[in-house]
Amino acid sequence: TPVFIRIYDNNDKISEPIQLKNSLNHKNKFERGQTDQFDVGTRIDLEGVKKLELWYENDGWQIDYIVVIDNKTKDSYCFVINEMSNKTSDSKNTRILLEYPSINVLCSKNNDKIERNFTIKTKTGNHIEAGSTTPIHIQLFDDQEQKSEYIRLKQQDHDKHNFEPGAIDEFEVTSSQLLSNKLVGIRVKHNANKYQGWYCEWIEITDKDNNKIYCYPIQRWIDKAENDKKTDIYFTDVSNVPCHTMSQLSTISFKNTYYIKSKTGKNNFPDKGIFIRIIDKNGNISENLQLNSSTEHIGTSKQLNSIDQIELWTDGKDFNSGWLCEYIKITDNQTGDVACFPVNQYLNQKNGGIERNPLKLKRIIGDRSCQELIEKNNTNDNESISKYKSTYSIITKTGQTGTNAYI
Secondary structure, three states, X not given: OOEEEEEEOOOOOEXXXXXXXXXXXXXXOOOOOOOOOOOOXXXXXXXXXXXXXXXXXXXXXXXXXXXXXXXXXXXEEEXXXXXXXXXXXXXXXXXXXXXXXXXXXXXXXXXXXOXXXXXXXXXXXXXXXXXXXXXXXXXXXXXXXXXXXXXXXXXXXXXXXXXXXXXXXXXXXXXXXXXOOOEEEEEEEOOXXXXXXXXXXXEEEEEOOOOEEEEEEEEEEEOOOOOOOOOEEEEOOOEOOOOHHXXXXXXXXXXXXXXXXXXXXXXXXXXXXEEEEEEEOOOOEOOOEEXXXXXXXXXXXXXXXXXXXXXXXXXOOOOOOOEEEEEEEEEEOOOOOEEEEEEEEEEEXXXXXXXXXXXXXXXXXXXXXHHXXXXXXXXHHHHHHHOOOOOOOOOOOOOOOOOOOXX
C-alpha cells in the first residue's frame, strides 16, 4: 500500500508529498510489529518539524508512531498515533494530520513504557523555620501543553530528612509521561497544615536526556500560614543559568536582589555590553548593573524602595545592528513586586541607548501579567499600523537643541 507524508516546518512551509517507498530495514515494509526506516528528502529548505500529514489507502493498517529525524540538525520529532484505520469506512484513503511532536525524546507507542529522567535540586532558606518535614511534590510542564505526573521529591536509596534550613538537596526522578525537550513551568505542592510548610529559595531541574538546565527562582513561603497562604503554586519564571549563581548573590551583602528577564526581538541576546540602572519611587538610583543573559539574578549595594524607572543602554561595541529589545521585566526577590518596561526598539551607537544617553523607561502599572500589560500598551499602535498598505520606521537625530513643538 503506498504511504505518503508531507512535512510542515516551524514557519508553516510545506514539503511536497513524500512516499515512504524503500525500507532500509526490511524487504517487505509495514509488516506486523516491525520498525521501518526510510531516507527521504525535500525540494525546499525546511526549518524544524511542526506538523506531519500522513495518508494511505484505507486497508486496516495500524501505525503506532512516526519519528522524523532532521539529518542536518540531528533533532528528532516523535508523533504518537496508535491508530487503526477502518476497513469498512466509506473513505478510500485514510488521512491524518499530526501535531505537537515530542522533540529529542524516546518515541514510544502509548502502551509502551515511557521514561523521562531529570535531576532536581532544591535550596531551602537559611532561617531556622525555613525547613520542612512534609512530603513535597512537583509537576513538570512542557511547551506542548503536556505535563508529568506529580513526583515526590524523595531520595531513592534512603528516606533521610530533606529540606533542612540552608540545605541543597538533590533528587533523581523519572516521569512516565511523554514530555518534549523544553520545560516551561513547574507546579509545587504539599498538604501540610499551618506552620509546617517550606521556604524555598530555588529549584533547579536538569533534563538528563538533553542536559538542559532550568533554574526557577522561588524565594517564598509555601505554607498555609504565610503570605498568600498558598501550598499549590505554579511557577513560570525561569533562568537558563545554574541556580548556584543566585545562591552566590545571597552570600554578598546586597541591599536588594532582583530577577531580570528580557525579551529579545529578531536577534539573539548579545554576549556582552548590556547595562541597566534601577530607579525607585523616591528617585534613588542603583549602580550600573551588567546583564549577561536574557535571564539574570543581580543585586544592588544601594537600598531601593519599589521599582519605578530604569535606564538601559549598550556600550556601543561589537554591535552591527544593535540589540532589539521588546521588553524588560524585573521581579523584586524580597517583596515579589513585578515591574514591566516596554522597549520595542534597537539600542546601539547609531540609534541611541548608550551610556551618555541611556534609554529611560517608566514602568507600566496594572495587575495583569507583564506580557498582557505590554500587549495592551501596544494595542493602539498595532491597530493603526495594520490598516496601512505600506509601513515604515522613521528615525530622527536631534542636534544640540531640542523642541517641544509638534513635528
